[in-house]
Amino acid sequence: MAGYDEIIYVMFAMIIVSTMALNANRVIQINNATMIEGQLEGQVVAYAQDIIEESRALAYDEQTTYDEDGNSLVPVYIPSGFSALGRDDTTTDPEPEGSRTQFDDFDDFHGFQETVNINGVDYDISVVVEYVSTSDYKTYTVSGKSTLKRITVNVESDFLRKNINSDQTNYNFSFIRSYYAD
Numbered sequence: 001m002a003g004y005d006e007i008i009y010v011m012f013a014m015i016i017v018s019t020m021a022l023n024a025n026r027v028i029q030i031n032n033a034t035m036i037e038g039q040l041e042g043q044v045v046a047y048a049q050d051i052i053e054e055s056r057a058l059a060y061d062e063q064t065t066y067d068e069d070g071n072s073l074v075p076v077y078i079p080s081g082f083s084a085l086g087r088d089d090t091t092t093d094p095e096p097e098g099s100r101t102q103f104d105d106f107d108d109f110h111g112f113q114e115t116v117n118i119n120g121v122d123y124d125i126s127v128v129v130e131y132v133s134t135s136d137y138k139t140y141t142v143s144g145k146s147t148l149k150r151i152t153v154n155v156e157s158d159f160l161r162k163n164i165n166s167d168q169t170n171y172n173f174s175f176i177r178s179y180y181a182d
Contacts, residue, residue: 037160040121040157040159040160041160041171043118043119043121043123044123044155044157044160044171045171045173047116047118047123047125047155048125048153048155048171048173049173051109051125051127051151051153052151052153052173052175054100054103055103055106055109055129055151055175055177056106056175056177058103058104058105058106058108059072059104059105059106060105060106060149060177060179061075061082061083061105061106061107061179062082062083062088062104062105062107062108063075063081063082063083064105064179078147078179079131079145079146079147079179080145082145082179083105083107085107085110085129085130085131085142085149086107086108086110086111086129087103087108087110087111088108100112100114106129106149106151106177107129107149109127109129109151110127110128110129110130110142111127111128112125112126112127113125113126113127121157121159122157122158123155123156123157124155124156124157125153125154125155126153126154127151127152127153127154128151128152128154129142129149129150129151129152130142130149130150130152131143131144131145131146131148131149131150132146132148132149132150132176133146134146134147134148147178147179147180148176148177148178148179149176149177149179150174150175150176150177151174151175151177152172152173152174153172153173153174154170154171154172155170155171155172155173156168156169156170156171
């Protein structure tokens with residue numbers, strides 16, 4: 001019977017070592033998935049920040065114009081004199097804003113959508129610009145005009161999901177811009 005004790009000890013040792021190896025492999029896979037997800041989320045943040053920074057560099061509103069020295073000229077009526085959100089009407093504007101490179105004011109990004117491929121990963125981008133109600137600073141609307149506008153950049157990708165069979169995770173980034181801060 002003494003010979004069988006050694007075989008049983010070896011079998012238990014093999015079971016313990018195999019369990020440890022499986023756990024180590026699982027931890028390595030989880031770490032790799034987390035690292036890749038972190039890199040993808042970094043791309044999401046960078047691209048959304050690019051859109052926000054690009055919009056901030058533009059005029060607050062279509063009605064805000066600039067003189068020859070680059071100084072901002074004020075619309076006659078604030079905020080009722082501001083234009084509607086979104087791109088200029090292509091039927092009346094001699095220079096329609098058909099693409100992102102032609103946007104000339106902050107709210108032209110309203111309704112902007114694109115799918116962009118960064119390092120082989122497709123991201124669905126959508127942007128919403130809304131007026132912020134100055135009566136409570138909690139209400140956002142596309143029709144009631146105010147001196148505050150909020151841009152929200154939404155980013156989704158098939159590679160970014162909470163679980164394998166779940167919906168895509170929606171990343172959204174917002175920035176509130178004041179007419180008076182220009």
